[in-house]
Amino acid sequence: MSDDPAVEAQGLVRRFGDDAALHEVSFDVAPGELYGIIGPDGAGKTTLFRILVTLLLPDAGTARVLGRDVVKDLWNLRSRIGYMPGRFSLYPDLSVAENLGFFAALFDTTIAEARETIAPIWVQLEQFAARRAGALSGGMKQKLALCCALVHRPEILFLDEPTTGVDAVSRKEFWDLLARLRDEGLPIVVSTPYMDEAIRCDRVSLMQGGRLLVTDRPAEIGRGYPRPLLAVRGSNILGLLGALRGFPHAAAVWPFGEALHYTDARRDAQVEQITRELAAHVQSAGLSGVSMSPIAASIEDAFMWYMAQEQAA
């Protein structure tokens, strides 16, 4: 495998009519990296993936995958890229083995030749080899699709929302498989709408409205949170939410499980001062039994913050 970056995207723009699906998207994926693109539906993830796998032309900007230009070198790239589209795109009337065999033939190889590469997935699929793909569970379908994307031993994998609509256990199993492939040195670019999956990546970009808002290692993203953040708990969560949102210095208040995460608008305010003022405000709203404590921002806090900023802009 070469030392070229697995992906280099420079200023990618793609428009559909008057709507821009991508605004100047630039990022790099290092060799052997598991790179996540996290964003809600409609963020432009699929458009970005389709450009990178040579299926769409960018209106501006350039992209190189494995050191090759995605526009000019498409025939070279197509035999080296593994791609799993967002929609389940196998043949439901063919069996698991027939689907896999077909995609192997498509890349001029056979299941036997690919046995080693697909082994970790195939052991889970093998018992269903004769079953029609349409009769598989959601998780198994995605594993079959991954298997089909791997059958020609690609040098890079692009997985567009591989875990959407899949149960929690299957999602975890799927990410375990991806980690294993990454450990073998395969660069993987994966998109997901689920923020809890971000921590499984080496690096992530948050994508919204056709832009990459922030890119970093998952652990670093929370550290860069630009405002004081507090977790607020109380018996009347709904009342508390309304009260906090009514506080003049509130920048953002979001429910996170049992607690509310409160972000203050003042960049340099001291936690003690905020706590004092908030307690007074909550009390005047007639709420009691409220506790609050400063917390370190999680990756989800950071994403919520950046997305809100992007939406306001």
Next chain:
Amino acid sequence: MRAFVGFVRKETLHLLRDRQTLAILLLFPVVQVLIFGFAVRTDVRDIAIAIVDPTPDVATLELRERIDASDRFHIVGVAPSARGLDPQFRGGAIRQALVLPAGVERRLGRGDSLPVQLLTDGSDPNTGGIMQGYATAIVERWYRDAVPATGALRIEARARMRYNPTLESSHLFVPGLVAFVLTIVSALMTAISISREKETGTMEMLLVSPIRPTAIVAGKVMPYIGLGFVSVLLVLVAARAVFGVPLRGSLVLLLAESGLYIVTALALGIVISTKAPNQRTAMIAALAGLMMPTLLLSGFIFPLDSLPRVLQYLSYAVPARWFLTIVRGIMIKGAGLATLWQETLILMGMTLFLLAKGSRGLAIRLG
């Protein structure tokens, strides 16, 4: 090569797995033959005729017997006057009436003129003309036999329909059905199977592979070529078994020309599928865009000569028209390539044009 074989295999599996569609595709040719053979008849049989005979005598009885003896006619009534014929015509009880004058035998003996009136239901002009012809022939022959030879020179013109002397409509429709069935099976199924890949997103998977789009399409259509040949044979066997339609020319030539037309139809299907975003659009486009011209502008249902001039010119662009001429030539007239080479060349040209157009329309990327 592996990819091509893989494609043929996969497409064959699709075809075999979809039992309902396969059953329809295999029954379709046979059902069409039976429908056209039994329901849509243009040859005329069993015509209900009424005779008006004011003074029955030996001569008129002879005529009546001759009419009744023909399997074309059966006499539903003999009346002394023409009154009451109108309601019978309107009610459909009779389709023809022969009105004889009084004293037929006397007139014949004297060599007088014999004014005979033949009334025919003309609501369907085609069959009306044929009925008129049948009845006139019987009356004329009876008249010649009844009038003693006068020694004067008599010229007798005898009309004979070559290749189809009894005007069997099955001889006419079976070649048309071959074209029709092939158009539906090949073009429609190709258009649907390619647009299905677009609709379900599998085209995305095919496009990111190193396979060129032309190879994708070539692999996809292979099983439908096989299905096309099966359809042709089904039509021919059904037509022969049920209606005794002859195959006067060479079977090999017929199959070779059918192979050519199958490719034409597949190419039409490919062209449609490059434009249609989904299966439904492809199906409507194939049915509206191909079925109607194949039925109406090929000479299958309406003779081309009876079409308005504009439509006649339009029919030149319909591949089925040329194929129909070829199949009729081979099956009914026993013609060979020596007479059919022009039509064959035209069909080849059309096929090449459609294939070029279709393969140029195949995208190597998504829209």
